[in-house]
Amino acid sequence: MSSFRTAQYEDLPNSYHIFKWRVLLAFAGFYLFLYLGRFNFWPVAPLVKEDLSLSNFEVGLVNALLLWGFGLGDLVHGRLAETFGLRLWVMIGAILTTVFNLITSFATSAVTMAIPWGIAGFVNAACWAPGISMISQWWPRRNRGMALGIVGTAAGGAMVTMWWISGYVGAEWGWRASFRYPPLIIAVLGIAFYFIARDRPTDVGLPEYVEDDQVSATPEAIDPKRLKGLGPYRVLLGNSRFLLACHVKGLENIVRYGLTTWVPIYYFEEGGLSIESTVVLTVLLPLGYLFAPPISGIISDRYLDSRRQPMVIFSCMVSALVLVGIAMAPPVNVTLGALLLLIGGLSMGMSPMSTVAVDIAGRRMSGTASGVLDAHGYAYAGAQALIFAAVLDMAGSPWPIVFIAMAVTRVVSAAMISRVKV
Numbered sequence: 280m281s282s283f284r285t286a287q288y289e290d291l292p293n294s295y296h297i298f299k300w301r302v303l304l305a306f307a308g309f310y311l312f313l314y315l316g317r318f319n320f321w322p323v324a325p326l327v328k329e330d331l332s333l334s335n336f337e338v339g340l341v342n343a344l345l346l347w348g349f350g351l352g353d354l355v356h357g358r359l360a361e362t363f364g365l366r367l368w369v370m371i372g373a374i375l376t377t378v379f380n381l382i383t384s385f386a387t388s389a390v391t392m393a394i395p396w397g398i399a400g401f402v403n404a405a406c407w408a409p410g411i412s413m414i415s416q417w418w419p420r421r422n423r424g425m426a427l428g429i430v431g432t433a434a435g436g437a438m439v440t441m442w443w444i445s446g447y448v449g450a451e452w453g454w455r456a457s458f459r460y461p462p463l464i465i466a467v468l469g470i471a472f473y474f475i476a477r478d479r480p481t482d483v484g485l486p487e488y489v490e491d492d493q494v495s496a497t498p499e500a501i502d503p504k505r506l507k508g509l510g511p512y513r514v515l516l517g518n519s520r521f522l523l524a525c526h527v528k529g530l531e532n533i534v535r536y537g538l539t540t541w542v543p544i545y546y547f548e549e550g551g552l553s554i555e556s557t558v559v560l561t562v563l564l565p566l567g568y569l570f571a572p573p574i575s576g577i578i579s580d581r582y583l584d585s586r587r588q589p590m591v592i593f594s595c596m597v598s599a600l601v602l603v604g605i606a607m608a609p610p611v612n613v614t615l616g617a618l619l620l621l622i623g624g625l626s627m628g629m630s631p632m633s634t635v636a637v638d639i640a641g642r643r644m645s646g647t648a649s650g651v652l653d654a655h656g657y658a659y660a661g662a663q664a665l666i667f668a669a670v671l672d673m674a675g676s677p678w679p680i681v682f683i684a685m686a687v688t689r690v691v692s693a694a695m696i697s698r699v700k701v
Contacts, residue, residue: 316403420585524701
């Protein structure tokens with residue numbers, strides 16, 4: 280940092296603030312369509328299951344390989360992008376996501392679907408941690424909650440966009456079409472993002488901000504020699520607060536992706552809904568993800584002195600109650616199901632775990648930190664896909680057990696995050 284021109288955040292020129300919004304909104308706009316090539320299996324899963332004659336376990340396997348592929352990508356893409364270029368890595372990930380979605384569309388069995396779908400997850404991960412790192416270069420901790428909250432809204436919006444577009448395309452033209460045509464948008468927007476954004480203020484002749492919050496300023500003061508090569512991994516994995524946050528993220532993803540994996544099949548099979556009605560009902564879950572993140576970010580930035588812990592605990596407790604409600608409510612009660620899914624999405628979206636990772640790591644290790652934390656999330660998410668699939672393949676399809684187990688993980692998460700003072 281010492282080799283670059285710096286300025287206190289209040290003294291940065293107006294052109295800096297214009298460009299920081301340009302970078303943030305460009306990434307959010309790009310991310311709004313990214314799930315067309317990552318989670319598009321979910322709304323058409325009942326169609327794929329029927330067409331390829333898959334068991335619940337095979338559906339879980341397909342989901343697990345996507346999630347684990349993404350998690351493996353998270354481990355490496357953040358650090359590689361910090362080395363070779365953040366926006367370049369985002370563009371490469373976007374193009375390859377489109378390519379491997381197309382390959383997946385020709386699947387004829389669980390295996391021929393799971394393998395290219397897992398690779399699609401791996402390359403798609405190149406669009407997350409590098410983008411979060413880019414945002415952190417422009418936004419200090421004092422405003423980072425709001426900035427990453429906007430990214431969270433884009434992710435929630437991406438889920439809604441994917442659910443509607445992929446679900447509609449799948450219902451009208453078959454599940455293969457949902458893997459072939461909507462993902463083309465990702466490659467186009469990835470290329471556009473490369474030309475619109477810049478990695479750091481110095482790339483356009485602007486000064487770097489001076490971090491004035493000790494939580495992030497402390498890691499940014501680490502000797503740069505320690506951050507060469509695999510240095511960021513050593514620093515982060517030696518930080519007990521960061522490791523605990525990673526496992527909280529993992530438990531969070533058991534619920535976040537457990538719900539989006541199994542809720543459509545639950546209401547389709549147990550509630551007797553059509554595929555169209557299932558899509559309309561279950562879209563309320565990602566709709567909740569859409570509105571909550573910036574609200575959480577603004578509350579933590581403005582009223583909690585940028586502390587994220589209280590928002591995570593709030594998210595855990597409310598979502599635990601919602602999960603108990605889903606377990607107890609009859610699936611044929613569509614009105615109650617819709618209300619629970621909406622509140623569940625809102626409460627899950629209030630958890631700013633991605634911001635926690637960047638706050639602990641500071642901007643210089645933000646890509647690596649975002650990737651490692653997210654990798655834990657997807658490792659846990661992939662595990663739930665297989666474990667819950669095995670449970671559901673047992674006699675009687677014990678759905679309430681699945682949702683109660685998810686509720687327990689939220690309570691455990693609340694207890695764990697209480698030990699992370701950030």
